[in-house]
Structures are given as structure tokens and as C-alpha cells.
Amino acid sequence: MTMEQVVIGTRGSALALAQAELTETALGMAFPALQVVREIIKTTGDRRTDVALSQVAKVEGVLDKGVFTKELELALEAGTIDLAVHSLKDVPTVLADHFAIAGVLERAPIRDVLVTKVPGGLDTLPAGATVGTSSVRRAKQLLWLRPDLEVIDLRGNVPTRLSKVAGEDYDAIMLAEAGLVRLGHDLSKTELVDDVELHFAPLAEEVFYPAAGQGAVGFEIRADDADAVAIVKAINHPATFVRVTAEREFLRLLEGGCHTPVGVFTALDGGLITMQARVFPEQGGEPRTGKAEGCDPLEVAKELFESLA
Template identity: 40%
Template sequence: MKIVKVGTRRSGLAKTQTMQLINELEKRNPDVKFETVEIVTKGDQIVNVQLSKVGGKGLFVKEIEEALKNGEIDMAVHSLKDVPSELPPGFELAAVPVREDMRDAFLSNNKVAFKDLPSGSIVGTSSLRRSAQLKELRDDITVNWVRGNIDTRIKKMESGEYDAIILAAAGLKRMGWSDTIVTEYFDPVEFIPAIAQGALGVEIREGDIEMRNILSTIHDDETSTTTSAERAFLKRMDGSCQVPIGGYAEYVDGELYLTGLIMNEEGTEKFLVRKSADDPIELGNLVADEMEKIGAKEIIDRINENK
């Protein structure tokens, strides 16, 4: 029996979503045994600093890619939103399984809706994208950053440190939290999610045909296409955790659409572009072209210079 070593971050959510993916792989590949290898990444070690201040997305994948390169693992399971839009040489994304819920979930004490939060309420998030959109919608609330796993963040809210928090719906659902804990889900067309939010990406060594064949059994074409459009937009805009940037691609009546978002950190400048095209990479670039035309790139350049 072939043994495949699967790399995962050590966090509870990462291990849970990796095991869920392995269960699907085992159903489709009964002659393969999958073993998990837990890897602590730099992003997991830095828990008391906002990610945008210490380097952003690559913090959750670098050590895992090292293990992949060295042959310690055969495949790596990532939250696709943590994967930089351009992979280093020697790696490839071999599979993108069916996407979980891509929406942002709003949780509040006493189930108070976002629009009904009292002025001066404190909302917790670790995302510049969420923070900017919250500030644009309500300039009378305070947005404070919060790190930690889902349980930790919820406890901080329930203890009164925050009046509300925002979490990815996908993480809550994968960890088995009931819908009853969520006050409301934000509409992804109105509150733009992170690029590839809710999707997983499975990374392998470039050219590993055997692993590619095994992983083809869980690959989802629609998720791959929509997230490819989002990631193409991110790549062109040179976006990172240091920039409030989001994107949401979807099929509407058989047509592929992408809505791109770029904002300043204060939530006072907002650029929103929606386009349609057949090819996901072309679509990502089309939205990026329009963003550059209307001046959104200036926000990114300014933020990157200041950082």
C-alpha cells in the first residue's frame, strides 16, 4: 500500500480541515494510506502581533514548503487564502476541492445585528480588509484587532472584551460550530470576502504526476476557476495582508463574474470593480486593469511604501 505523508499546520482548524480532506481522498483512493505530519509555521508562533505587521500570508506556508521540498511530506493542505498568489519555483497547486462557505460571519453578544450595534461598540478582527469595510459602513464603531483560534476569539467576545467579532464562515462550519452562534452572515457581494476565502489548496512538488493523479479525485473545476480569477487579480494588484483587498468570483447564469475590492486602511477610500469574462486569468487581469485606470493602485503603492 502506498503511504502519502500530508503536511498541515498544527492549529485545530488546519488539522480538522486536513482530516476532512483525507477522509474524502481515502474514499476515492482505497489503496493509499495517508499520514499527517504537523508543522509549526512562523505565523502560528506569532500570536500577539497583527499579521500585516510581520509579513502577511507567506508566514503560514514557508515551513510547510520546506518540508515538501525536502521530501518530508508528499503534499501540503493549505487554506488557499493563506497561499501567496505566486508559488515559489518547484511547487504547484495540484487540487482545489469544493469550496466551503466564503462569507464573513458576524458574531455579537446578545445577537445584536451589525446595523443595530450601539455607537462606540468594539468589533474584533485580525483582517485589514474586514476592518476597512466595517469602518466604511459604520464610522461610529471601534475596530480592534484580535488574534487566536476560533474558541479564543469567541471567549474574548463573551467576556466583554469585544461587543462583536467577525470570523470566516468556513472555519466555523469546518469546526462544527452551529449556525446558532452566528448573528448574521454578510452578503459576499456587499461585504467582499478575502481572495479564495473558504477554499483549500493542495500543494505538491512540481511535476509529481503520481500525486497529481491521486489529488485529481477531489479537485473541483468550478472552485478552481473562481479562485483562479480571484488570485489572478491579487497577483496583478500586488496585494497582500498589508493591503485591504478582496475578491469574489461567481457564476451567474453560466457567466463568470469577478468583483474586486481595494480600500485604504481607514475605510474612507473604496474602489469596487465587477467584470465578466470566460477565462479566469483574463478576468482577474481585466478587473486589475480597471482598478489601475481608476486609481486604486495608488492606494497599494502608498501602503507598501509606508510599510
């Protein structure tokens, strides 16, 4: 790349494009003369909507968590893009040596949201209600909190998922608050979808633990691209970077990927990082939990990993 032009790569979903626009705005403010070119790339996860998300990697022979990043990394490697814009929770915790996560935008809200046809959230769902999600983390926590529910697989972008819960196949679905907010949904109001009134109930992160990196837009670059390093550094949000660094390191120590049923979140108060985690056995049962605090994100992640009980 040159300092006159940067090519950013993004998936083509409405949410991915909204995140690309946020990135372009940040770049424009930091570098008014920089020409930003957008390249839309279809990933394995976008293409294989016929398979449960937890099975796509196995079916396609893609590394765990690589289903939404592989093609973007190939474009980085080929030099057709200079910067890949990711939902950070989709990015593997271990990257090839020639790639790096160089920065992040300021984090959006990290909560998970239950979307229902009746108000009241999780407590008012009737016994046996069907809840749609493609996330094993959400599924495990839902069944831990409400073992009477039936959790079934759900694929598609946000508008598609909202249409599905407005239909008859699901009583509720789960989505990330960050995605809903970035797409312009007002969670304080009901919303009419296909003539059905939908209600949004955000679940407090202290009750329903989010995914590592949830709500963060991350920038992957070629590690030896000094110009890209400088550009990303200028739009990086330091507090968010500290938090997601701790969360991704914890997931790395667990050797966990995107289908590992683990929830983790951090709080940053001044320079003090507080982390909590909930790790579910893949075969069911009570989760292991832990809590740690400190000032170095890598050390706090290590302490949290060692504290799991």
C-alpha cells in the same frame, strides 16, 4: 512519494485539522488502498501570536502571506511531506517555480460572520462598539460601513476568539463562515460560550466582500511530483478551482498580499464567471471598485483589474 503512501502536511489548529480530515476523506474515497500519513507542522503565524498578524511578516522576515505557509513549504522542499493542506486565502499568490497549487476541495460558504453578544448583526451594534479582527480587509470594510466603530486587533484560533468576545474586551468579532461551519457551529442558532449567549450574523458577500480564496482548501505540491499531481487531480473540485484561480490572479495583478485591504468574489453560472472587487487605499478613503465577466478565469481577472475605478 509513492502511489502507495502520501504524507500530508497541516497546521495544528482545530480548523486546520478539520481541513486535513476532509482531505483524508476525499483521498480515501478516490484511492481506497492509499495510505495517508498526517504530519502536523507549526508555522510562524501559529508561533507568533504575541504580534499583530499584519506585523508578523515584518518581525520575522517572512514574505507577505507566508506566515502560515513557510514551514509547510520547507517540509515540501525537504521531501518530508508530499502535499501541504492550506486555507487558500493564506497562500501567497506568487509561488516559487518548484511549487504549485494543484487543486482544491469543494468550496465552503465564503461569507464573513459577525459574532455578537446581542442579536441583530452590524446594524444593532452601538456607536463606539469594539470589534475584534486580525484582517485589514475586514477592518477597512467595517469602518467604511460603520465609521463609528472601534476595530481592535484579535489573534488566536476560533475557540479562543469566541471566548474573547464572550468576555468584556470585545462587543463583537469577525470570523469566516467556512471555518465556523467546518468546526461544527450552527450559525442559525445562538451558542453558549463561557455562560454567555453568542449570536452569529453572516454578512452577504455582495455587501461585505470576502478575501480571495476564502472558504477554499488548497493543495500545494512540488511542481515536478507527477504522482502528487495525479492524486490531487483526482480530488480537485473544478468549479471551485476556476473561481479561486480568477481571484488569486486578480490579487497577483494588484501585487496584493494577505495584508492588502481587498475584497473580491466570483460567481460561476455554467461557464460564465462574474467577478467583483473592492480595493481600499491603505491610508484610508473610498475604495476602488470593479466588475467583470467572461469564461476564462485569467482573462476575467485581468479585465477586473483594468476596470477598477
